[in-house]
Amino acid sequence: MTSVRPSVPALRRGREHAAAAAREGVTLIDGLAFVISDGSGEMPPGPYGLVVRDTRHLTRLALTVAGLAPAPLVAALPSATSARFHGYLGLEGLGPDAPLEVERRRRIAPDGLDEEIVLRLWSVERVRVEVALETACDFADIFDLRRMRVGGVGSRPPVPAAVEDGALAFADADGALATRIAFDPVPETSDPSGRVTWTAELERGGSWRLGVSVRADGDGAEPVALGRPALVPDTSRRTAVRSEPPALARACRRAAADLDALSMPDALDPSRRLLAAGIPWFVALFGRDSIIASHQGRLLDPGRMAETLEALAARQGTVDDPANDEQPGKILHEVRLTRREWLGSGTTAGARPYYGSIDATPLFLMLYGTALRWGAEPAAVRRVAPAAWRALEWMRRHGDPDDDGLLEYRPTGPRSLANQSWKDSENAVQFPDGTLAKGPIAMVEVQGYAYRARRDLAEVLGWMGEEAEAAALVAEAEALRQTIRDRYWVEGSHGRPGYFAMALDGDKRRVDSVASNMGHLLWCGVPAPEEARQVAEHLAGPAMASGWGLRTLSADMAGFNPISYHVGSVWPHDTAIACEGLRRYGLDRAALRLAADLIEAAERFEDRLPELFGGHARAPGDVPIPYPSACRPQAWAAAVPPSLAAVLLGLEPDVPRGRIAIDPALPENLRSLDVWNVPFPGGVLSIDVDRRGPRLLSVPAGCVVELRPLTPPAGEEPA
Numbered sequence: 104m105t106s107v108r109p110s111v112p113a114l115r116r117g118r119e120h121a122a123a124a125a126r127e128g129v130t131l132i133d134g135l136a137f138v139i140s141d142g143s144g145e146m147p148p149g150p151y152g153l154v155v156r157d158t159r160h161l162t163r164l165a166l167t168v169a170g171l172a173p174a175p176l177v178a179a180l181p182s183a184t185s186a187r188f189h190g191y192l193g194l195e196g197l198g199p200d201a202p203l204e205v206e207r208r209r210r211i212a213p214d215g216l217d218e219e220i221v222l223r224l225w226s227v228e229r230v231r232v233e234v235a236l237e238t239a240c241d242f243a244d245i246f247d248l249r250r251m252r253v254g255g256v257g258s259r260p261p262v263p264a265a266v267e268d269g270a271l272a273f274a275d276a277d278g279a280l281a282t283r284i285a286f287d288p289v290p291e292t293s294d295p296s297g298r299v300t301w302t303a304e305l306e307r308g309g310s311w312r313l314g315v316s317v318r319a320d321g322d323g324a325e326p327v328a329l330g331r332p333a334l335v336p337d338t339s340r341r342t343a344v345r346s347e348p349p350a351l352a353r354a355c356r357r358a359a360a361d362l363d364a365l366s367m368p369d370a371l372d373p374s375r376r377l378l379a380a381g382i383p384w385f386v387a388l389f390g391r392d393s394i395i396a397s398h399q400g401r402l403l404d405p406g407r408m409a410e411t412l413e414a415l416a417a418r419q420g421t422v423d424d425p426a427n428d429e430q431p432g433k434i435l436h437e438v439r440l441t442r443r444e445w446l447g448s449g450t451t452a453g454a455r456p457y458y459g460s461i462d463a464t465p466l467f468l469m470l471y472g473t474a475l476r477w478g479a480e481p482a483a484v485r486r487v488a489p490a491a492w493r494a495l496e497w498m499r500r501h502g503d504p505d506d507d508g509l510l511e512y513r514p515t516g517p518r519s520l521a522n523q524s525w526k527d528s529e530n531a532v533q534f535p536d537g538t539l540a541k542g543p544i545a546m547v548e549v550q551g552y553a554y555r556a557r558r559d560l561a562e563v564l565g566w567m568g569e570e571a572e573a574a575a576l577v578a579e580a581e582a583l584r585q586t587i588r589d590r591y592w593v594e595g596s597h598g599r600p601g602y603f604a605m606a607l608d609g610d611k612r613r614v615d616s617v618a619s620n621m622g623h624l625l626w627c628g629v630p631a632p633e634e635a636r637q638v639a640e641h642l643a644g645p646a647m648a649s650g651w652g653l654r655t656l657s658a659d660m661a662g663f664n665p666i667s668y669h670v671g672s673v674w675p676h677d678t679a680i681a682c683e684g685l686r687r688y689g690l691d692r693a694a695l696r697l698a699a700d701l702i703e704a705a706e707r708f709e710d711r712l713p714e715l716f717g718g719h720a721r722a723p724g725d726v727p728i729p730y731p732s733a734c735r736p737q738a739w740a741a742a743v744p745p746s747l748a749a750v751l752l753g754l755e756p757d758v759p760r761g762r763i764a765i766d767p768a769l770p771e772n773l774r775s776l777d778v779w780n781v782p783f784p785g786g787v788l789s790i791d792v793d794r795r796g797p798r799l800l801s802v803p804a805g806c807v808v809e810l811r812p813l814t815p816p817a818g819e820e821p822a
Contacts, residue, residue: 143175144188155319163239183364202226354744381734390463399746416490432497436460465552472559537662548623600637625684650721699770768814
């Protein structure tokens with residue numbers, strides 16, 4: 104028999120493949136469990152491994168055959184929960200081709216993972232080789248892993264393994280956490296270091312198989328988090344998107360899979376879904392993230408909006424707790440869904456959410472109105488009404504402590520975030536010279552949300568027959584709209600257009616940096632038409648539009664940094680919101696250019712947009728620059744492709760009034776966009792759009808479609 108020894112050429116080719124594969128990590132997710140490996144399926148030292156309920160239960164899983172790691176060929180992801188890795192090994196003396204093929208089939212489960220390793224031989228000679236797996240477990244928490252990713256620190260020593268009936272068992276010092284790894288067949292050798300071995304004998308055309316099952320236990324997870332039968336999506340009626348070229352359609356399919364994988368049952372009501380914010384750092388419920396992702400994913404799954412509203416209403420603030428930024432009526436910022444104690448957010452098992460968010464509460468009311476227009480069940484709308492009134496009361500009182508009509512934040516507790524809008528990093532709010540603003544801070548987009556929240560709640564109240572209250576809210580909203588325009592508008596000078604300052608500081612001075620925040624005002628309908636036109640000039644200009652999306656901060660500002668978290672990077676959801684706002688004002692040229700940029704960025708990121716990426720200026724032949732610790736998948740980034748599809752259709756339903764408006768526009772890099780089976784109470788909406796115009800295929804019963812001709816891309820004449 105011949106032992107496996109790669110020849111020199113095989114080793115050289117293997118290293119080249121490995122270098123390419125290592126650049127692309129592979130992430131699988133199922134609820135509160137996820138696994139991250141490199142492109143070959145290996146879990147090397149660093150922020151890799153199996154994480155279940157915010158604890159790493161498998162630190163290392165390394166395969167060798169005859170002492171050598173297989174050279175990777177390709178990784179395939181049939182779904183968000185499964186992957187297949189293909190590799191090979193050369194055999195010395197058996198010709199130039201690689202005769203030994205290695206395949207790894209991995210599937211994530213809510214409580215662990217299962218893997219099948221298959222060796223296949225294509226040599227005419229039989230071989231006998233040692234197969235070894237090196238395993239390790241350190242029970243690091245998710246924040247340890249984040250420190251490893253960002254700074255290379257935070258690692259913990261692995262715990263020794265106990266050998267039990269051929270399986271490996273790991274336990275932490277106090278016995279609260281446990282991991283068990285079982286093998287089929289049982290290893291021939293096992294040791295406390297976590298190394299196990301077998302002898303494989305193969306002949307031509309034959310195969311050798313090894314099954315590996317890893318299960319996490321002992322961290323006190325709610326039992327409901329382990330069962331998902333109620334959440335299996337009905338793909339037979341799912342909204343389908345087709346586009347030509349197919350990049351947007353592929354990204355929408357990936358979005359549907361990722362949003363399914365990020366979903367989990369709500370322990371307070373197992374029939375209701377929660378949406379985790381992102382992998383790997385934020386497998387938790389975030390108010391802002393779940394609201395925006397539910398809104399942006401509405402084309403695929405309108406029902407998620409009502410589920411999100413009810414889940415957040417069930418956790419709405421009830422007391423005044425400065426140590427946790429909680430106030431009555433306030434919508435939470437974050438709640439971890441495990442029983443480990445978290446110093447970072449101060450939450451334990453969902454018993455004490457952290458409420459340090461200034462914008463989640465008005466966004467909650469905005470989603471309330473959107474859910475109604477998209478056909479939410481009347482009973483669900485009525486169930487949320489008491490929480491909506493409490494949210495409005497919070498905006499009027501606690502959210503506006505100085506009674507000037509504006510929502511503002513000031514950290515109140517030892518754990519409080521310094522900044523509490525969506526741009527919540529320490530340096531996110533700065534003047535044009537880079538000086539940081541001092542609080543209390545009133546962010547401009549938050550005021551836009553507060554305006555739109557009142558308009559949306561008024562719409563729901565009108566639907567409920569409470570006309571007087573609705574009219575009073577509309578008047579209140581219009582007064583706030585004028586206040587925003589008066590206090591935040593910065594007049595243009597020296598030939599430059601005007602714009603909205605990003606914030607007011609504690610002295611009520613305008614923080615007059617040019618930033619993406621004002622794009623959210625367009626989404627909310629705050630600016631006058633001429634103001635909107637000037638805002639669009641900034642958003643479409645070279646200082647803000649990177650060529651891949653919208654920068655969070657203008658490149659003309661002193662603090663601009665393209666690889667920062669919030670002062671120059673590109674956040675896809677931020678750009679998508681600006682696209683929606685630009686279309687609201689008929690500013691289609693800027694909207695379509697930004698949409699085209701996002702579609703091309705998604706294609707470069709293999710159809711899965713990350714949480715954020717670099718704000719570097721695009722040049723011919725460029726690719727977008729990844730941000731080193733970005734979540735991928737991340738909920739509101741995953742929801743961007745279906746959001747773009749809805750925005751490009753100009754789809755604005757008003758189910759209570761029996762109307763659906765469609766105002767299509769296609770960017771230059773999209774020849775056609777077809778969307779089928781958008782669910783509404785009276786049936787489904789299906790529409791095809793190409794350069795000749797839109798064509799309705801099906802309309803929900805009880806609705807009249809107002810269909811406008813296609814808006815052509817800039818420079819084109821209508822067909």
